[in-house]
Amino acid sequence: MVRSRHMPKHFAPVLAATLALLFISVAASLMFGARSLTPQEVLDGLMMRDPGSYEASVLQKRVIRTLFGLICGAALGTAGVLLQAVTRNPLADPSILGINMGAALFVVCGIAFFQISSAHQFIWLALAGALLTAVFVFGIGSAGRGGATPLKLVLAGAATSAALTSLVTAVMIPRAFVMNHFRYWQVGSVGAGTWESLLLLLPFFLAGLAAAVMTAPALNAMAFGDEAASGLGVKTGTMRMAAAFAGVILCGATTAVAGPIAFVGLLATHVIRMILGADNRFLIPMSALAGAVILTASDVIGRLIARPGELEVGIVTAFVGAPLLIILAMKAKVRSL
């Protein structure tokens, strides 16, 4: 068999495996929870055989939640690739760089001080917060000699993230009772997803994904350095801005509806890159898929290990994703840090 010149080596099997995992995690997400359903009950519910039954209403909630998780995961996976490509930093991730927390702080302040309560307003606040934080962290991380090295960026992100987290807590403490059901702005959760928030997220997700796919070839060229890319006719400045903007929109909008969810972008991007290589044209859609799998699976885990309660998905992804950060830090050469 002749392999296509542009296709990465294992593309077809990896795609099949990812889709299979996606199917499994979606099925698990529909089945498991405080009240687990059998596959038969899930099928009955999906076919609308008995719309009034208890199982059907449970299933309806889980369908929303699963779709919500899939989109959030895909958005975070795409944002991870974009931020890593733009900053040329293997450790970049919306949560490590503090961007998610910036979005969360703006939303929490909006609720607390300006009595904002509609999701439409949250999303703009979150985008503003994400954008400001991204600019801020990048500014601090790239100060001084050598520009933005991975270590400098990550430290700036971690410090900013710590500052923002304590600000969020400080805003929430006096309003603990009001904010109790908004706790997901501190840890991240897809359990609060509704059709409205799903519809709200969708345009931002699609726009971000489209921008990501369109800038992918340019990002590939820019991986060889800006001069080489300019020589190939790429408008490096515009493309970098577009990709960064798309990444920030994706993670900002996700945070607005689901709270700050950590490490999904890092995890998805690295797993896919390890198998398929660094071609952004494949990395972007595949990381989106992988992000969706990771988030949905983490959500199921969070529901299973803390029954009858549930663990917010942000806590699960932090526990699963942090070891990858440690491994990456161990593998990195000191000079490149």
Add this chain to the structure above:
Amino acid sequence: MNAYAIEIVRHGRIRRRRRWAAVTAALILLTLALCSAMLMLGNTIYPVRDVIAVLMGEEVKGAEFAVKTVRLPRMLAGLFAGFSFGAAGYVFQTMLRNPLANPNVIGITSGSSAAAVFCIIVLSSGRSATFAASVVAGLMTALLLYALARGRSFSIGRMVLVGIGIQAMSNSFISYLMLIGGEHQIPAAVRWLTGSLNGVKLADMPVLVFACLILTPVMAMLSRALSTLELGEQAAASLGVPTDRVRVTLVVSAVVLSAIATAITGPIASVAFLSGPIASRLAGIGRSNLIPAGLVGASLVLAADLTGQFAFSAKFPAGIVTALIGAPYLLYLLVRMNRRGEF
């Protein structure tokens, strides 16, 4: 000429010693003032006379409960935990010659905190078991951190990154424990993730006080060797310092101290990280600033708790206040280190 140079050196040394002594004395006074403020202030403000009377064991109507049961444990916890965090942070920062390297930033205290929460919530074990687990977890985290960060060559940057990872894992483990323990409210979460003096009991204090009284002299005795270590590994070795033994003793003492404090108050954010640099700025460099750093730590925690209790309409735990002070300083430090190209 030579005599003149000697004179200058001696003069400088005397001046530095005077400055150190003056700053230490001032810090002791400040800490004492904050301690008495902790005892006097509250819903009802009691005059010094009443507070002293209560502490001497006399019965003062009304004041006894507030001062002895509520304010005294809080004050003692702030004093000794703050001192422990400050001193431990100073030891780490001096030994690794980097202000970022302290038990707080590299995740050692969050490891201790996770162990303490595990003991309290899951095993519902007693006080001594909790302390022991917290200390063991702190030491294990330090060991793990060293093993993971060593890589092909040791670097502080690598260690901080690994520490961020360890911290993320411990914090999510703590959140999980609190959820299955049914204590998933914001106050409890804040205590074990950020640190707070709320709900400290007097019975917890003896262990921490003893640990401070035993380990501080040990660390102080070794801090002469520590200041030689500051010159670098080889210089210290050639000056006759048994570098490995000093290093291990110091790390173990510092970790034990901050682990015990963490088991009581939670990892009060940023104190370990702020105290050393503040103490060095005030007392000057050239002498061991272990004691000043501890005093700065104690003052920071006490002042943060007072601020959190009285400065706003809502009550904030000490850890949130210190975190809000510490984070901008961390950012400032990063910018400065970047400018100088220290990475």
